[in-house]
Amino acid sequence: MIRISLDVMGGDFGPEVVIPGAAKALERHPDVTFLLFGQQERCMPILEKFSKLKEKSTFHHCEVAVGMDEKPSQALRRGRYISSMWRSIEAVKTGQADVVVSAGNTGALMAMSKFCLRTMATIERPAIAAIWPTLSGESIVLDVGATIGADAQQLLDFALMGGAMARALFEVERPLVGLLNVGVEEIKGQEEVKEAGRLIREAGLDTIDYYGFVEGDDLGKGTVDVVVTEGFTGNIALKTAEGTARQIAEYLKAAMSRTLLAKLGYILAKGAFDRLREKMDPRKVNGGVFLGLNGIVIKSHGGTDAEGFAAAIDVGYDMARNGLTQKIENDLKKYHARRPSSAGPEAA
Amino acid sequence: MIRISLDVMGGDFGPEVVIPGAAKALERHPDVTFLLFGQQERCMPILEKFSKLKEKSTFHHCEVAVGMDEKPSQALRRGRYISSMWRSIEAVKTGQADVVVSAGNTGALMAMSKFCLRTMATIERPAIAAIWPTLSGESIVLDVGATIGADAQQLLDFALMGGAMARALFEVERPLVGLLNVGVEEIKGQEEVKEAGRLIREAGLDTIDYYGFVEGDDLGKGTVDVVVTEGFTGNIALKTAEGTARQIAEYLKAAMSRTLLAKLGYILAKGAFDRLREKMDPRKVNGGVFLGLNGIVIKSHGGTDAEGFAAAIDVGYDMARNGLTQKIENDLKKYHARRPSSAGPEAA
Structure with a gap:
């Protein structure tokens, strides 16, 4: 089972695209469960139309949604701990989800991901x-x-x-x-x-x-x-x-x-x-992957449609199923172990 | 009348492409005359087939041809003053030609152009x-x-x-x-x-x-x-x-x-x-223009065919006819005149 966390308010269209996109992805991957983060009054009426998805999801109400043109610093100030973006990322940190997918603004998503998940020990920049x-x-x-x-x-x-x-x-x-x-x-x-x-x-x-x-x-x-x-x-x-x-x-x-x-x-x-x-x-190749963080974050194009958002979920699904974070950690460890001058955490 | 200087030995195919290309360009621009620089024994048999072009050209024998994979420094050492590339550029410097076109290797062409034509007074880099x-x-x-x-x-x-x-x-x-x-x-x-x-x-x-x-x-x-x-x-x-x-x-x-x-x-x-x-x-948009030198140099793709080389000549023709070098000089002068702190040669 793969558990995918979604920032339902992210992107130009928010729940109108994210929820139908999740429903499409669920058809392709029946072993997925979703954690949905968003404003209840906007999301529930849409979610009601997708009964299969509703059944495989838990919904978490968040009052704050990060705007598409908010600066990263502003988004952090306004949305840390409480926005749908933050909480969907946090679900990966706490181990409730294997991967998070958001169509929200790139700068804010990267800033929150770095703040919440932190970069891997030997990585300077994601x-x-x-x-x-x-x-x-x-x-x-x-x-x-x-x-x-x-x-x-x-x-x-x-x-x-x-x-x-x-x-x-x-x-x-x-x-x-x-x-x-x-x-x-x-x-x-x-x-x-x-x-x-x-x-x-x-x-x-x-x-x-x-x-x-x-x-x-x-x-x-x-x-x-x-x-x-x-x-x-x-x-x-x-x-x-x-x-x-x-x-x-x-x-x-x-x-x-x-x-x-x-x-x-x-x-x-x-x-x-x-x-x-x-x-x-x-849309078929939608989904940028943030690498170098302690968890997998997938960024969907903000202006995509349900098909495109489903493709971003597909990427997240593949990454989680194949243990991307673990693979990267192992490769980094191998590299730093061979490197005599390594300043990795093991050497400290 | 526009006078165009050609490095006939330049490019992957040399005279086999440059000469037919020039003939094509001449059909479109009957007011052009050519200065051809190359190895006589390779060029003349081809030039003989294009009687109109031959009539509108002067041919200048050059023993040395710059290779497509020669390093700039090597090309300068071996080909300065005597190669077809150098001499075709020099024709612009001496005022015999309005523009030079070469399909020769970019690094060598830029190095020779800088060395021969020099960059404009207030320009640091072409x-x-x-x-x-x-x-x-x-x-x-x-x-x-x-x-x-x-x-x-x-x-x-x-x-x-x-x-x-x-x-x-x-x-x-x-x-x-x-x-x-x-x-x-x-x-x-x-x-x-x-x-x-x-x-x-x-x-x-x-x-x-x-x-x-x-x-x-x-x-x-x-x-x-x-x-x-x-x-x-x-x-x-x-x-x-x-x-x-x-x-x-x-x-x-x-x-x-x-x-x-x-x-x-x-x-x-x-x-x-x-x-x-x-x-x-x-091929239709073949022809990079070197800007910032005291003269117009057009770089054609090395692997182009006659049609592509003719397109590069077209670009050179337009640039020369519209007085590109003069336009740039005037614009630079205007800019530096307005600039109180200008370190241009007029200010020295």
Whole structure:
């Protein structure tokens, strides 16, 4: 049984999307139970419509909902201990839930998650990992925006954590990990990226397979299982790819409706177009995973619909079922045990 | 008359692509004359096949050709003064040509261009500007890889130079300029980007219109005419977009050949697909522009074909005809004249 905690008030639409999304996810994963946190008067009328979900859920009333444009500091001040966001995260901390899913605002969710769950002992900064659709399947890309900038050691931590997530998600034994850079030659790139490459090679990690540098176009190709970068570049790469996909979808739509023949062709090829749309559907890969905390937090897009929110729950389900937090902890322990100069808690 | 200098040996295919490309460009711009630099024995047999081009060209034999994987320092050592790359750039310096186009390796081309043409008086670092296809037309994005990292003043310089290029290319009076960032709120982002935003606002420039921050997905939308970022992020955004476009083209191809109905639909809609392919054709937007040097240098993709190389010549033609270098110089002068603390050469 997997116990999933939901911030029902999070996202642009709150319970209108979160509750139907949970109902969809429940159909796919009958072994799930939910802990729902939200404003009773807004949530209950909707929950009443989904009797199966209601049966598998416990509802917890929270007066305060964090706003989508509240600053992290403001959200913490106003919503700590009492908001639906905080309490849904707290359920993971107390062990009542295996994972929490929220479509609430990223900054506030990260701030509350850090405050409530704390980062793992040897991790300085958590990261947000995205699941990236590629020509050969899916890759993990991190950090896509938890923090700006990262030094070599932090990039190595990202490589370890992304590797653990790849093992949980793709069931590969030693995921192939690459560092995002502007050239494949050793001489190019940012100092921190070059230094991270050296660190990873020298660490001789046996939980991942280090590929070397990858470039922007390797993301779509799926050259590696895990692409590591700092949050500024990762966020811009992610949004650039989303924007390009939308742009091409617009071109396609315009091209297919311009002439009668094109329209007829479109009708005949509709099955193919539907499959294509599904491949390009950003809802299918919804769900950023916060890595490096003592617990699993999944961030859904704020503007998603029920299908998209269900996809974020799917990601949380997979992560919890495959013991993501434990995997990361084990990998970090292994790495620090091999490292003579380690300042890990065991060495203190 | 526009005089274009060509590094005929540059690129993966050298004269096999450069000469037919020049012939194509000449058809579109009959007022062009060419200065061709390359190895006589490789170039002449090809040039013989294009009599119109031969008539409008002067050929200059150069024994040395810069290799596609030579390091900049090595290329400078081996090819300064004598290579086809150097001499084609030198023709701009001596005033024999208005612009140079090369498909040679980026690092060597930038190093030689800096060494030969020198950067403009008040510019610390040149930038590479890309022309980015958008839903509303085209935008200019810089820097896409000349240097890694940029401080606030350098980002302001990029904004000025990109603005001048937009005026040369799009014929808008005050191009809209945005800074690439990870969020639209003023509180987010890299320190240098925030500082650059302040600098640009305070400078009260009348040659550009400052929009504020843009995000990765604004690139494809065409939210602004000019997107400013440092070279690491810009290069990764560019390659991520190229990779995503290729990825979707692959999906489309696979979808359209899967069933008989889809194939039939494809045949009927072929005209529409051809237009779509043209829109997505990376050759159509080939040609990075080096900004900030005393002369115009256009970098073509190394692996492009004749059509792509002709597109790079088109860009060079437009830049030269619209007096890009002069426009940038004027804009920089205006900016530094308004700036009391300016350390420009006039102030010395």
